[in-house]
Structures are given as structure tokens and as C-alpha cells.
Amino acid sequence: MTDPDPVGLVAGTEDSTPLLFSVGLAPGQYLQLDDVVVTRRPVPGIGTVSTSGVVTEVRARHEGATFGSDVFLIADGVLPAHVQEIAEITTTRVEPECYVPPTPGSEARRATGEERESALYFDQMDHRVPVGLGRDGEPVFCNFEFLDGTRGGHVSISGISGVATKTSFALFLLYSIFNSTVLGRRAVNTKALVFSVKGEDLLFLDHANARLDDEQRARYTQLGLPAEPFSSAGFFAPPVVDDPSGRPDVTGRTSGVTPFWWTLAEFCRGELLPYAFADAEDERNQYTTVIHQVAARLRHDATEIDQGAVRIGGRTLRTYDDLVEFVSDRLADEEDRREWAGPVTGTGTINAFLRRLRSSLKPLRRLVRGDLADVPGRTVSTENHQVTVVDLHTLPERAQRFVVGVVLAAETARKESSGTGGLLFTMIDELNKYAPREGSSPIKEVLLDIAERGRSLGIILIGAQQTASEVERRIVSNSSIKVVGRLDPAEAGRPEYGFLPSSQRTRATLAKPGAMFVSQPEIPVPLAVEFPFPAWATRSSEADVTSRPPEPPSARSNGRPSRDPFARMPGPADDEDAPF
Numbered sequence: 001m002t003d004p005d006p007v008g009l010v011a012g013t014e015d016s017t018p019l020l021f022s023v024g025l026a027p028g029q030y031l032q033l034d035d036v037v038v039t040r041r042p043v044p045g046i047g048t049v050s051t052s053g054v055v056t057e058v059r060a061r062h063e064g065a066t067f068g069s070d071v072f073l074i075a076d077g078v079l080p081a082h083v084q085e086i087a088e089i090t091t092t093r094v095e096p097e098c099y100v101p102p103t104p105g106s107e108a109r110r111a112t113g114e115e116r117e118s119a120l121y122f123d124q125m126d127h128r129v130p131v132g133l134g135r136d137g138e139p140v141f142c143n144f145e146f147l148d149g150t151r152g153g154h155v156s157i158s159g160i161s162g163v164a165t166k167t168s169f170a171l172f173l174l175y176s177i178f179n180s181t182v183l184g185r186r187a188v189n190t191k192a193l194v195f196s197v198k199g200e201d202l203l204f205l206d207h208a209n210a211r212l213d214d215e216q217r218a219r220y221t222q223l224g225l226p227a228e229p230f231s232s233a234g235f236f237a238p239p240v241v242d243d244p245s246g247r248p249d250v251t252g253r254t255s256g257v258t259p260f261w262w263t264l265a266e267f268c269r270g271e272l273l274p275y276a277f278a279d280a281e282d283e284r285n286q287y288t289t290v291i292h293q294v295a296a297r298l299r300h301d302a303t304e305i306d307q308g309a310v311r312i313g314g315r316t317l318r319t320y321d322d323l324v325e326f327v328s329d330r331l332a333d334e335e336d337r338r339e340w341a342g343p344v345t346g347t348g349t350i351n352a353f354l355r356r357l358r359s360s361l362k363p364l365r366r367l368v369r370g371d372l373a374d375v376p377g378r379t380v381s382t383e384n385h386q387v388t389v390v391d392l393h394t395l396p397e398r399a400q401r402f403v404v405g406v407v408l409a410a411e412t413a414r415k416e417s418s419g420t421g422g423l424l425f426t427m428i429d430e431l432n433k434y435a436p437r438e439g440s441s442p443i444k445e446v447l448l449d450i451a452e453r454g455r456s457l458g459i460i461l462i463g464a465q466q467t468a469s470e471v472e473r474r475i476v477s478n479s480s481i482k483v484v485g486r487l488d489p490a491e492a493g494r495p496e497y498g499f500l501p502s503s504q505r506t507r508a509t510l511a512k513p514g515a516m517f518v519s520q521p522e523i524p525v526p527l528a529v530e531f532p533f534p535a536w537a538t539r540s541s542e543a544d545v546t547s548r549p550p551e552p553p554s555a556r557s558n559g560r561p562s563r564d565p566f567a568r569m570p571g572p573a574d575d576e577d578a579p580f
Contacts, residue, residue, distance in 0.1 A: 005109050007031055010039055011086055012104030018051070018094065021101060023087045023108040031055050031087040033503070034135040034528045036111040036119045041103045050095050051102050052111055052119030054525045056503050057088035090501065090525050093119050110136075121522045127182045130223040131173060131518055132529030139223050140529045142481060142520055144182040148423055152480030152521060153455030156471075157464040158497075159485030165513045166464040166485060167198065168538070170427050171205070172531045173462070177425070178386060179225050189422025191382035193411060194389045195404055197429050200252040202389050204537035206233040208544040212535055219532040229536035234385035236260045238395055238403075239366055246372040249394045252540040260380050260390070262406070263308020264317055264370035268298040272368075274442045275405040276360045276398075287353040290341050294327055294353075297340050309370030318370040324357055363399035380407050381414075382424065397433070404434055405443035412450065416457055423458045426450065431463035432470040444472065451475040469494040482519040484526070486511045500526055 007029040011022040023039075025031060038052045062074055064081035073079035089108075095118065102108075116138065117123040127148075128141035146152040155173065157166045174192050177183065183190050196202040208229050220227040235257045237248035248259040262272065273295040277288070302310040309318040313330075317323050330336040331350050341350050380403075382388045390407065392400045408426065415424050428434060428447075435447045450461050451474060463479070465471050469491060476482075482499060487508040491497075497505060499519045504526060508517060514533075519526040537543035 006107045007037070007110060008087070008108055010102045010104050010106045010108055014086065016101040016104060018099035018101050019091045021051070021053070021089050021091070023089060025085040025087060030085070031058060031110075032135060033058065033507070035087075036092075036116050036134075036136070037087070037089050037108050038111040038115050038119060039102045039106050039108040041100065041106050043098055043100055046096065046098050049098050049100060050115075050118075051091055052093045052095075052115070053089035053091040054119075054527070055087050056090045056501050056525065058085060059088075060085045092524050093121065120527070124522070129173070129176050129180055129182055130225065131176065132516065132531035133219060133222065135528055137222075140518070140527050142518065143522055144177075146480040146521055147177070147460060148182075149455030149458060149460065153460045154451060154475075154479040155460070155462045155481045155483065156468060156476050156479035157462070157483040157485070157516075158468040158487065158491075159466065159511075159516075160488055161466050163486040163513055165516075166483075167202075167429055168514075168534060169483060169485070169516055169531055170429075170462050170464055171202075171534065171536075174387065174425060174427065175230065175535075176223070176225060178230070179228075183423075186422050190386070190425075191422065192387045192425040192427065193382050193407070194387060194427045195400075195407075195429065196389055196391045197393050197400060199393050200250055200391065200540070201538050203235050203237075203250065203253045203257065203391060204540060204543045205230040205387060205389065206256075207537040207542075209534055209537050209542050210544040211542050212533060216533040216535075220535060223532070227532075227535040230387050232386035234258070234388045235391065236380050236389070237391040238399075239369075239372070241366050244372070246369075246375065250391065257391075258377050259375060260378055261367050261369050261372065263304075263374075264310045264320070264323060264368060265302065265304035265308045267320075267323070267368050268302035268310055268312075269304075270406075271295040271299050272402075272406055273298065275402045275409075276364055277356060277442075286349045287356070290331075290345060290349060290353040293342050293345075294331075294340055297330075298323075298327075307370055307373060320365045320368040321361060322370075323368070324361055327357065328354055360398065363396045364402060367395075367399060367402065380410075382411060401434060401441075401443055404428065405446055408443070408446045408450070412446065412454075412457070412459060415459055419458075421458075423460060425460045425462055427462040427464070429464045431465040431475070432467060435463075435472045435475050437470055437472055448472065448474060451478040467491050467494075468496040480521055482526075484508050484517045484519075485515070486513070504528075 006026065008023045008025040010016055011024040014022040023037060033055050035055045037055060038050060040048050040050050043049050061084060062071065062081040063084050065074060070079055074081045111119045122128060122141050125141060125143045127144035129144050130139050131142050132140050134140045157170055159166050194202060206229050212227060217227040237250045237257050237259060239246040239259045239261055240249045246259050248257045250257050274291050277291055301312045305311055309316060312326060315326060317326055330340045331354060380390055392403055411424060435444045450459050454461060468476055476496060484500065489509045492505045492508050500517060504517055514530050516529055517526040518529055
């Protein structure tokens with residue numbers, strides 16, 4: 001072998017094809033899964049053809065052994081045999097494009113430098129985003145043109161809850177986009193909207209992570225990224241139940257979180273009633289016609305008064321309970337029923353509507369208000385911060401669907417009217433809850449619109465779910481980038497993961513936290529990556545209080561300076577034991 005760094009020769013005992021070939025490893029050499037390999041062969045009239053690929057399987061065996069017990073004889077030196085390792089290579093690129101099989105006996109070596117860039121198409125990515133480090137310790141990139149809507153858009157992330165680190169990878173992807181140079185002039189107008197449903201972990205994105213060590217900082221440097229928290233982040237949380245001041249319902253962070261709610265006037269004017277019925281089966285029932293009829297009557301008849309309360313038909317409504325009681329009275333009245341529910345609506349349909357309307361009282365009464373003094377910045381918006389986090393973990397599931405549906409519809413309308421000068425990345429965890437495969441609902445229609453039309457508007461969906469098989473097919477199929485972490489074995493066998501080679505499907509059931517398989521259109525084989533430990537705090541105990549940014553006036557509780565006498569004291573830097 002004349003090449004200075006060969007790992008072996010193309011094997012002749014296995015069929016070699018342009019798309020799949022095997023390499024016999026030389027003594028003292030090894031190949032592991034996900035290594036990048038290149039081999040060459042001369043072709044008459046064309047020149048040297050370079051075939052590059054990724055290792056998708058490695059096998060070792062005794063050549064010369066017949067029975068399983070022969071391994072003991074071989075180990076004792078009684079039976080002559082030879083250990084041989086064979087690596088299976090799945091082709092990623094042929095240059096020039098002359099699809100001929102690698103010749104048995106041709107040298108094969110690890111691809112490094114420009115050869116690795118070519119094998120993984122990184123050399124053709126004019127705008128690339130680092131998504132982690134490969135098994136060889138080198139950066140792995142995604143083509144940003146498949147993220148920003150130029151040639152594709154949307155990201156689907158799947159994996160077991162608590163193990164697959166779906167949310168952590170999605171946040172790292174956002175961080176990489178914002179802190180690399182791919183956005184260019186669009187950086188100023190590019191925003192991210194994050195819906196958080198798992199505790200208060202995402203309320204500290206603007207704090208440095210006290211647990212970040214020098215080794216992890218070096219990984220950020222290798223990826224060309226600073227090891228810092230998010231520089232611009234805003235946080236919203238629902239108000240505390242039955243609290244007359246409307247303070248945000250959070251415990252870990254005492255400042256910098258703005259409460260959000262909708263006034264009764266906004267609820268009526270914006271015809272938000274359908275989002276209170278955002279269950280997957282609702283659109284298949286007849287009472288949905290009543291929903292839209294009542295929403296239209298509320299918009300037409302409601303007159304706004306002080307604090308967002310409304311007056312309808314001579315009655316003043318200040319709470320969501322008042323509104324539900326008013327609608328119930330109108331539908332119970334023989335004279336008003338035809339006007340509010342439609343002329344041919346039966347009693348059974350009306351009763352079905354009322355049952356579901358009354359069941360929304362507990363989930364929505366603290367979100368739809370006419371009894372609170374208005375607060376500056378109360379409306380959830382992405383205009384003032386690069387990353388906006390909407391904390392939903394204290395809300396019941398029905399209220400979570402209401403918030404996600406209303407906020408997404410408003411942001412989609414705002415983005416559509418403002419043009420495509422910037423991008424809006426929308427990150428939703430547990431996507432199967434909002435866009436299930438079966439049934440229809442207002443929020444599912446919003447998400448489908450984003451999936452099918454969003455990239456032309458500059459709206460990119462980053463959806464995370466435990467089971468992609470339970471998410472609406474059109475949303476998953478419209479995602480150009482597919483990411484898989486640790487999978488349940490039964491889920492790994494679903495056709496939604498057909499883009500994974502069989503070996504990677506098996507490995508996905510064993511993947512450790514932080515390891516992901518990233519599939520993108522340009523590269524035929526998904527790439528295994530590991531992303532660095534978050535540089536931002538993921539819980540209060542990790543927050544480096546010395547990195548806490550100054551609190552802007554608009555972010556103070558209820559828009560007023562905090563009266564908490566301990567608000568300015570530093571928080572705990574770690575989970576330290578009490579000094580007694």
C-alpha cells in the first residue's frame with residue numbers, strides 16, 4: 001500500500017457497488033461507525049473517480065474458524081486462524097459523477113480536511129450552521145438554505161422524553177444560528193418564539209451556566225461559537241390564579257418575567273373562542289358551527305369598557321365566568337337562540353357546545369380577564385427580544401393549546417404583514433399534542449399552514465416530539481431537517497424513520513443524551529453528532545448570578561419596580577447545603 005495513511009483495502013469477498021462497498025482493515029488499523037472514508041480508482045476516458053462514504057457497519061470475525069468453540073482453540077494457538085475486520089461503507093458522494101464500483105484492492109483511508117468537506121458536501125454549503133461535533137471530533141454542519149426557506153425549511157426532532165435531549169438540541173440549534181454569521185443582515189429582524197412546557201428550565205437562557213468547564217468551552221471554540229448565554233431573551237408567564245395584581249406564576253425567577261393574558265375585549269374582538277375548543281376531535285362534531293356563530297356575535301355586539309371588560313346587551317362582563325354565563329343565558333333563551341346559534345341548530349348540538357364551553361372555565365379563567373389593570377408589554381410578542389420564551393408549564397393542557405394557537409396565529413399574521421425581511425423560528429415541544437395525526441382543530445390548521453406555507457413567509461417551525469408517528473404527516477414530511485435522539489425500540493421501527501439506515505435505527509435505541517442523528521437533503525446518510533453542554537443555565541441552580549443582565553423597566557413585574565426587598569440579592573450559584 002503506497003498511500004501513507006491507508007486504513008485498509010476495498011474488500012473483494014463482498015460485492016462492491018457504487019452505493020455500498022466494504023473495506024478490509026489493515027493490521028493495527030480500525031474504523032468506527034460514522035467515520036468518513038474515501039477511495040479512488042482510475043476510469044478510462046474520465047480520470048480518477050473518488051468515492052466517499054460513511055461507515056455504517058463494522059464486523060470482526062475469525063477467518064479459518066468453523067465452529068463456535070474454535071475460538072478457544074485459536075486463543076490457545078492450536079487452530080490457525082486470522083482475525084479480520086470488515087467495514088461497510090455507504091456512499092455519500094462520487095466525484096466526478098461516474099457511478100462505478102470501487103475496485104477490490106484499492107486503498108481506502110479516512111477522509112480529513114478538504115476530502116472530508118467534499119465527502120459530506122460541506123464544501124458546497126455557502127451558508128452553513130454548526131450543529132455539533134462528529135465522531136471524529138470535527139465540526140458537522142447543516143446547510144442553512146434548508147432552514148431559512150431558500151430551498152427548504154422546518155426541523156423535526158424526535159426522541160424519548162428526558163433522554164433524547166430534544167429541547168437542548170433545539171436551543172443549541174437556535175443559538176448556533178444566532179451566533180454564527182449565516183443570518184447576515186437578517187440578524188436584526190430574526191426572532192425565535194419558544195413555548196416551554198417542562199418546568200422553569202428555560203427561564204434562565206440569559207444567564208451563563210456555572211457548570212460549563214474549559215473542555216466544553218473548547219468545543220464551542222472548535223465550532224466557531226462563543227460560549228455565552230443568549231444575549232437577548234424575553235420571558236412571559238401566565239398570571240397566578242386568583243391573584244388580583246396579575247403577577248407572573250413563577251417561583252425560580254423573581255424578576256424579568258412579564259405576565260400575559262387576554263382581555264375580554266380582545267377575546268371578543270379577535271374571535272378567539274374557537275381556540276378554547278382546540279381538541280383534536282372538535283372539528284368532526286356539529287357543534288363547531290355554534291362556536292363560530294357565537295364568536296361572530298361576540299365580535300359584533302361587544303363594546304369595550306375599562307380594564308378590557310366588555311358590555312353586551314346591557315350587561316357588563318369582567319371575567320371569563322361572566323362571559324360563559326352570558327352566552328349560556330343567550331342560548332337558553334328561545335328568542336335569542338336563533339340569533340346566537342343559528343336558525344336550524346338543534347337542542348342537542350347546543351347542549352354539547354355548552355358542556356364544552358363550561359369545561360373551559362377552569363383552564364381559561366386566568367388567561368381571559370377584564371378585571372386587571374393593564375400592564376405594559378402584556379401581549380406576547382417577539383418584537384422586543386431575539387428569543388421570546390412563553391412559559392406554559394403551570395397551565396392545564398387545554399389552556400396550553402389555547403395559548404399556542406392564539407399566539408401562533410397572531411405572530412403568523414404579524415409576520416405576513418411585515419414581509420420576509422427577517423425570520424421567525426417557532427419552537428414547539430410535544431408537537432403531537434398540538435398537531436396529532438388524526439382529527440382537526442384550529443391550532444392544527446395554524447401549524448399546517450406554517451408547515452406548508454410558512455417558509456415562503458419566513459416562518460420556520462422547529463417541532464419536537466417523542467413519537468413522530470403520532471404527528472400530522474404533512475408537518476413531518478415538510479421538514480427538511482430531521483433529527484433523532486434516543487428512540488423507543490417500537491417507535492424506531494415506524495416508517496417515519498425510514499431515512500435512518502438499519503444500523504442507525506438500532507443505535508438510536510442506545511444513544512446517550514447529547515447524541516443525535518441529523519438528516520438533511522444534501523447528504524444521503526444521517527450524520528451522528530454530539531452537541532456541547534449548554535452555555536446558558538437550564539435551571540436556577542446552574543445560573544451564574546454574576547452574568548445576570550440588567551433588568552429593563554419593561555421586564556419588571558407588572559411593569560412596575562419590584563417591591564420585593566430581596567429582589568436585588570444574588571441567587572444561589574449552586575445547590576449548596578444550608579449553613580446549619
